[in-house]
Amino acid sequence: MKKFVLLTFLIFSFSFPAFANNNIKVVLNNNPINAEATIVEGRTLVAVRGVFENMGYNINFDANTKTATISNEKNVIKLTNGNTYFTLNDNIITPDVPQQIINGRFMLPLRAISEAINADVSWDNNTKTVSIKTGLKIENSLNLDLIDLEQNNIVECH
Numbered sequence: 001m002k003k004f005v006l007l008t009f010l011i012f013s014f015s016f017p018a019f020a021n022n023n024i025k026v027v028l029n030n031n032p033i034n035a036e037a038t039i040v041e042g043r044t045l046v047a048v049r050g051v052f053e054n055m056g057y058n059i060n061f062d063a064n065t066k067t068a069t070i071s072n073e074k075n076v077i078k079l080t081n082g083n084t085y086f087t088l089n090d091n092i093i094t095p096d097v098p099q100q101i102i103n104g105r106f107m108l109p110l111r112a113i114s115e116a117i118n119a120d121v122s123w124d125n126n127t128k129t130v131s132i133k134t135g136l137k138i139e140n141s142l143n144l145d146l147i148d149l150e151q152n153n154i155v156e157c158h
Contacts, residue, residue, distance in 0.1 A: 024128050026129075037050075041097050043111065049105075068080075075088060086113070088117070110132070118134075
């Protein structure tokens with residue numbers, strides 16, 4: 001009987017990821033946000049509402065179809081629990097780990113979605129922090145020739 005109880009406990013504890021054991025921090029544009037996160041198959045999954053509402057997206061959830069629609073003026077992302085893909089503006093994207101409902105929260109693979117909307121994502125294993133950067137991306141080099149119309153001078157920036 002003790003073996004059965006122990007085996008049942010072990011199976012149950014490894015079957016469902018727990019948020020509390022991960023202690024993952026989520027940072028959006030250098031600001032910590034309150035977003036649940038967990039690691040599944042080596043990939044960080046985050047709660048839809050925790051991250052995308054902080055990015056200015058609207059989120060709707062259809063409980064009948066278990067589909068979340070995440071949208072703003074540029075993008076419409078549709079995720080359905082159990083699917084191995086999601087859509088971004090009707091384009092199918094297949095992440096390494098599918099979106100799923102964990103502990104009543106719709107969790108999605110952060111890197112796949114963030115990169116699909118042109119956000120930069122990085123992971124710091126020492127602090128268990130995932131950092132997301134959105135907005136204007138500036139290239140490392142600048143090469144512009146500017147003309148100062150008042151002085152009739154050409155200013156070069158490299």
